[in-house]
Amino acid sequence: MGIRERMSGNEAVAHAIKQVNPDVMAAFPITPSTEIPQMVSTFIANGEIDTEFIPVESEHSSMSATMGACAAGARAITATSSCGLAFMWEVLYVAASDRLPVVMAVVNRALTGPININCDHSDSMGARDSGWLQIYAETNQEAYDNYIQSFLIAEHPDVRLPMMVCQDGFITSHAVMNIELIEDEKVKNFVGTYNPENYLLNADMPMAIGPYANSPFYMETKMNQRIAMKNAKKVILEVAKEFEKISGRKYGLFEEYKMDDAEYAIVIMGSAAGTTKDAVDALRAEGIKAGMIKIRVFRPFPGEELAAALSKVKAVAILDRAESFSGQGGPVGSELKAALMDAGVSAKAVNYFYGLGGRDYTVGDAEKVYRNLIDMTENGKKLEQFKYIGLRK
């Protein structure tokens, strides 16, 4: 079952695009996601797929063109990173409120200031309130698997929301690793064809998309987006079940690693989860009950489910790969702490930052975080919030 291959995360997503053969891709290149549209244009030039590629002059335009194509009734995609995503900002909100199931591959990279090409989550985290679904990958395999699943999630009649399929810039996008691909025919059947109920090019049902909505309508639109976002949780799990049938791989809203009897937990997203797993194993070998939760779906945020999974730990460290400068923690930390409080979970919770602008995060770094949790819980060490892991002295 499956095809044993090796490729980078960008190649994996491009391969998934080839298998899905979407109707339209509009894109503007930006490191480290550039390879994706580059490879897709090669597939098109070689006649392997018949996707209409729209080269544009900016990301504001790539998102506008993708959105326009999607509104017209096409399965439309794009890819971007960092400042490219920032340049789409205005249009992101329009795609979400117009309920257009655009799928965008985001190869996470730090936002400029100072300029930096390496990984952190500040780009997609900045867009966390735009109304897009967001899903994150630990490996090239997960980037591929998530990408294939995204169409069925975004296009589901109970959801109809755009989706960002995120992976860590360079760390997975440019690292060649083993992967198990799914046969073309199986992917094709899995994603099926996109048949929107309403679309602009439907001559039998002329319509407008994205009209002015003044105060009697705006709030209801937001409520509908919220309901769609809530529905997405169920749909994501249903799609994961179907995906398991063609791949043999299980997915949830998050992954629990050795959490059954865990006393100390790290909650993290993306490639650093793999590194953390090795730390968990090393600590377990010493008899320390360490565990890890990797958030896969950040939008919608699985707050209640995470709180339940953390209800028995003594202490948890929530690790953010993006600053928010609130002084009260990062995006994952703030939301998860609120969820823990709502659920009455009494575990000590700290929120640390790591990996900003590509700062490396090692197995040793993860081990130190667990030892910190132990010191805080067992040895009466003061609870210290918002530390930067691996900061140079």
Next chain:
Amino acid sequence: MKKNIEIRWHGRGGQGAKTAALLLADVAFNTGMYVQGFPEYGPERMGAPITAYNRLSSDEIRVHSNIYEPEFVVVVDETLLHSVDVTSGLSEDGAIIINTAEPKEKIIPLLKGYKGRVYTIDARRISMETLGKYFPNSPMLAAVVKVTGVMEKDVFLAEMEASYRHKFAKKPEVIEGNMRALTMAFEEVQ
């Protein structure tokens, strides 16, 4: 056969250290291993020092950090010995492989007291003799395979030939030269 190897490559932008790391991942993959090959990106430009990494294992690889305590270090450009701490964290049970025409006695004093094995290979001469141009990739790759023992020579050469036939389908004339570069490097690294 070794079953868990970490390698750090030091080169200069444009010399192909990253490509060599990816090629090594490729051949190891073809022998059934789990592989990881990745570059560390800084401000990329021709001639700037760059680093690339390989993890090759019989087990699934989960770590995504750079490699700080490698078993092997490969130096594609000997001028880096003066500016980069190439033996940093290098295991004394491991080895360093350096592309140089100099005798070992001249190189060892530059290695900050490194006590592990030191190998040298004149990849420039091999490349000039076999390809007529300076592409240190192929000879360095062969040297790495020999020193690390990651796979048998015959398996390696067969895999590389298949890979070259694919890569140079439109330039078959360069295949023989590259194969000769690999064989010479296998014999000459010491």
